[in-house]
Each structure stands twice: as structure tokens, then as C-alpha cells.
Amino acid sequence: MNHNKLFLVLFIAALVGVFLGFDGHQLLTLENLQAHQESLRQWIDQNRVLAVAGYAGIYVAVTALSLPGAAIMTLAGGAFFGNLYGLMTVSIASTAGASLAFLVARFLMRDTLRERYADTVARMDRGIGKDGAYYLATLRLVPVFPFFLINLAMGLTSMKLRTYVLVSWLAMLPGTFVYVNAGTQLGQIQSTSDIVSADLLLSFALLGAFPLLAKFLVGFIRRRKVYAGWRKPVHFDYNLLVIGGGAAGLVSAYIGAAVKARVALIEKDRMGGDCLNTGCVPSKALIRSARAADTLRHAHRYGLESVPVAGSFRSVMRRVKAVIARVEPHDSPERYRKLGVECISAEASFVSPWTVAIRHNDGRTEHLTARSIIVATGGKPLLPAIPGLVEMQPLTSDNLWKLDEQPQRLLILGGGPIGSELAQAFARLGSQVTQVEKGDRLLPREDVEVSELILNQFRADGVDVRLGHSAVSFCRENGEKVAWCEYEGVRVRIPFDEVLVAVGRRANTQGLNLEGMGIEPLANGAVPVEEDMSLRYPNVFACGDVAGPYQFTHAAAHQAWYAAVNGLFGQFRRFRVDYRVMPWVTFTSPEVARVGLSEAEARARGVAYEVTRYGLDDLDRAIADSDAFGFIKVLTPPGKDRILGVVVVGARAGEILAEFTLAMKHGLGLNKILGTIHPYPTWNESAKYVAGEWKRAHAPDGVLALLERFHRWRLGKNKNSERSKNSHAPDQGPK
Known part of the structure; x- marks a missing residue:
């Protein structure tokens, strides 16, 4: 910290110390204001200019230093200066104080945050540059966060000072008026009869209703802004239109049909999405077969004779496909049509917030309209840009299930859940598995002891785990597939027959024309959703892998409830998605x-x-x-x-x-x-x-000690009886 910043910090600390030392927080209370109301009024009447200047200076200091008491100061402005002068003084002073807090935060912390959190600050700046004025106005009108937090937070962004001052001043005016007006009525309370006066009741009604009115106003302005340039249809084909037939889309459509809405579900490929066809269901079926092979190989654990496993990989994969086929009717178009969902085999792209253009699989095209649209297009495996990898025709969780021949030497890139589950499964089925992870441990989201336990089990199962290895290139050498990795500055050669890439997934938004809707995907490809799962438009939602942040089937279903309910009933009430309790399981052994x-x-x-x-x-x-x-x-x-x-x-x-x-x-x-x-x-x-x-x-030791003494007393064993017992004297009994 340079000398200027240090001096400013010390100066602010001194001012706060003086405020607290002289009980400033006790002075700025409603009780104290009313107790000295008459004497203050007389002094102000005699020193009007000085009083206004002093009041404004104190207000600026309170706001700039984020001290408690701004609300009381606002009421006092109305009580002592009336509506007009009170509103003018408070409006100017509050804007000046907020701007000072804004500048102090920018001077003290912005450079440090830019160095430490460059990506995060850059994303904030992009958002502020695009919609910063609107968001600031929203926060000022509907005070979800305390104003002092807004002052400090906005100072860390790239918002221009003049924008901050102008928007803050305009957006704070309605709230300032409500408080100042309430203050004028509080200043007139002389007796209990004044409490039920019409003016005072109106002031308090405005005070209570203001957040609701402001919220409605903000919503109205936002809708007008985001929908500007779009023409809303007079009639709609559907209440709810869902794009994508995976877990999130199926649950969304199911909920819509359950409440008797007219619902259409658009899926260009197979219903059930990744979970049924390439993810949860086939992988767990494969893992179960691998576990059975491990049980046979180690049957001596159960008192039986261990036997060598000589199963056919083709048979294992046939079983996987049979499991998919048995589960498939749960997600089939036939089932959902019976539930009342219109299932359409087609590709969809946005034309407007209410309209999508669809291209049927038979080539036909048409436009469909809906009051609400849900994007549930899922994700796809991420292929890193490693030289030569594409030429190896890599396996992913999408195309793995087409294998008929078991890879003798299988290289797996990635030490996360998917890579770890499949590495152990293939090793137990007889493949020589090499698992490459560039980090220093498997399952990096778990605690270190969990990673170490899994690592030891993998090595016991024969998995060759290479931690700290980064794949840098792939090639063919003398007809053999080879991966070159870097480990502690040394190049390591790993030959293989097949490579499985499991380094993450990316949201699938291709062909949706989101850019034409002004919706810009995040760095990981996911679409930016609000807390109610809506996108830029209040009637357009997203859920599942395409929305993030979790890529679990149960998370997709959880999000789908919020998207569907808010899409159908959001005009009455909107629910915020709740991630507080999100479980997950990695199905290793x-x-x-x-x-x-x-x-x-x-x-x-x-x-x-x-x-x-x-x-x-x-x-x-x-x-x-x-x-x-x-x-x-x-x-x-x-x-x-x-x-x-x-x-x-x-x-x-x-x-x-x-x-x-x-x-x-x-x-x-x-x-x-x-x-x-x-x-x-x-x-x-x-x-x-x-x-x-x-x-x-957490047993209460003191209470337990007392209970022990109580129970000993209840046995009637005093000191004499204890001595008698220790003497081992025989019990003679009655004579």
C-alpha cells in the first residue's frame, strides 16, 4: 500500500473512531431526534443557512464513511426543513456522500482486485458496460442491498463517475421523497391523536408500499427495455415450449403438462438426452459389470473360490445397450404424448422471445410461438486443443458406447468423476488403463484424504495413474499411437490403443441463434441465467447443463421445476432457485x-x-x-x-x-x-x-459426574459399606 492510500485509510479510521468515541451512533436515533426536536427546531429557525450547511455536511460524512444513521438523517431533513428544502438538501448530500464512498473504494481497492482477480473483474466490467446504469438504478430503487454496499461495490467496477452520480441521484429521488415526507409528519407529532392523522398514515403507507411500487416500476422498465424492438404475438400456439429432451427438458415438459398447460417439447435427436443414452445409465451399467468381474476375481473374500474373468466385452456392451433399451420407455415420446406433451423431432432456433423457427427432421420448416420458452439443450464433451488429438479419433462419453472391441491399452485424459469412474471400470474389465491428470490428485473437488484413498484403490485395481502429467501432443510412431506428456519439465512417452477424453463438458448452444437475441454465453459456454432461471427476457428460461453451474441430472431436474413454474406462473410470483443443499456421488469403488x-x-x-x-x-x-x-x-x-x-x-x-x-x-x-x-x-x-x-x-462431563455420584448414592453404598466390602467379611445371614 502506497503512502497516499495508507494516509487515507488512517484518516477514515480516525473519523470513524471520533464518531464512535463521541457516541455518534447513539445520537443518530429516532428517540434522540424526538427528544431534542423542539430545541433543534428553535436553533434552526434562527440559523437557517448555517443549519442547512451543517446538516448537509454531516449527511455527506455519514454516507461517505458508511456510518449508521442515514435513514434517521433523512427523516430529520423532512422534520426540520420540510418537503421541498429537505428533499433538495438530502438528495444533493446523499449523492455527494455516495460518490465519495464510490471514489474511495475505487482508489483503495480496485487496482489490487484487478491484479488478483483479473478474469472476475473483467466479467464485471463487461456487464457494467452493457447494463450497469440499469442495474444501479434497480439497486437504488429496490434496496435489496444496503446503500453503503452498493457505493463500495460499484466503485470496484469500471462505471464512469458521471454515470454513477446521475443514475444514483435520479434513482434515489423517489425513496428520498418518501422518507423526507415521513419525516415531515413525524415532526408534527405532538399528541397521540396526531398518530392517526390522515397525513401521517399516508406517509407510513408510502413508506411501506414504496419497495413494492419501486419493484413494479423496475420490472415494467426492464420489460420495456429488453422487449424493445420485438413484436409480441397476439395469439400463442403454446403456453410452454421446451427445447431439448434431456433430463431438464423432460421434467420441464412434465410439470407443464401436469398443470394442464399446452406444452411442446422439441428434440432433434433421442429423447432422454445424455443421461439415458451416453451418461448416467450406460456408465452405471458398465460399472456394475466391472464390479461383478471384480467380485468373481476376488470371490475368496466371500468364502468362495476365486475364478478368472473371461467375459466377452461385446456381451458387456450388449448388456449396456439392453439396460438403455429397458429404461428408454420412461423417456419416450409415446409416454410424454400420453401425458399431454406434443413431442416434435426437429431443430429449433430463436426468432424472437416468443417465437422459434423449427426445422423438422423430414425437412419441413415452420414457426411456433409460446408465452414462455425453456432452453434445455444440455452439454457435450470438451475436446482440448492438443496437437494431434483429433487424428487419434478420440473416445468421449458420447461415442464410447459404440465400442465393440475392448481396448487393450486405454489412455484416459482427466481425473475428475467421469474419467475416474471409467478408468476403474475398464481396468476391472481387463484393459491396461493409464489415467493422466495434470493436477496433483484425483477428484480435485473432494478433500485430500478422499483423493488419496481413491488413488490407492485405483493402483490396487491396476490403474496406472499419472498425476502432474499434461498431455502436450499426440502422434503415430511406427504404426503405434503415442501421447507425449510433460511431467516436471520432462517429456514422457505413453503408447496406447484408444484414448478417452474426459476433461469436462461444454454447454450446447449451437444453432439456437442466441446472439440474435442479445444473449452472450459465458466463458464455459453456459448461458447466463438469473436466480429465477430466466435469461435476458423474463419469459425465456434455461435449465440443465446449458445453464450450469452443476452438471448433474438431479441438478437439471431441480432447475427444471423453477424454470417451468416461473415460466407458467411468473407473472404472479417468481421463485429463486435454491442450491443450498446439492448432493453428488462419484460412482467409483x-x-x-x-x-x-x-x-x-x-x-x-x-x-x-x-x-x-x-x-x-x-x-x-x-x-x-x-x-x-x-x-x-x-x-x-x-x-x-x-x-x-x-x-x-x-x-x-x-x-x-x-x-x-x-x-x-x-x-x-x-x-x-x-x-x-x-x-x-x-x-x-x-x-x-x-x-x-x-x-x-459433546457429552456434558460435569453433569455426568454428578449423575455418577447420584447413582452411587442410590445404591446406598456409603464409605463404611465400602470399607466393609473391601474387608471381604462373609455375610453370616440371620441366626
């Missing part, structure tokens, strides 16, 4: 399941926590199943049983996690879990046992 905060996240956010652990090697059911390994780790606030986060690593981790997810969603603590009957012997008993571990760690 052992499974890794988590909900809420991990230890690393808690430390990064500065959240105080303590850890309670229970080893699944102590669970009777785990011992009976010869799966006695893994653990449960629960994070709670120090001394409290409220659940902050849970990690489960074990054979049935996904099922065990469900109880903790339910508890977190509904605010149930570990004491409630401990008091719930769990059937024996089950895996879910482990939830009760970890709650018992927490209870033992």
Missing part, C-alpha cells in the same frame, strides 16, 4: 458422496467447523458384506449439531448420503438422526453411529 461444505471449502470461506468421523470398518453390515472400509465425515459448527457438510466414502455411500441430505434440507441436526430408529443391520445405521460419535464428543 468405493463410492464418494458429498453434500454441503468440504473441509477445504469451509477453510477457504472462513467458516468455523469441527469434524466428527465414523469408520465404516466398524459397521456390522459392512463387515457382513466384506466391504468394511471407508468413513463418514460430518462438519458442524463448534458445539452445535447443525450439519454444514457430509462426506461419505464407502460401498453404499450414495444411499447413506440421502439421510444427511434430507436432514440438511429441513434443518435437522445430528441429535434428530440419533433419535431416529434405524433397522439393523443396514448401511444407514452408520448415519446414527456418526451422530452418536458427535454426542459422545
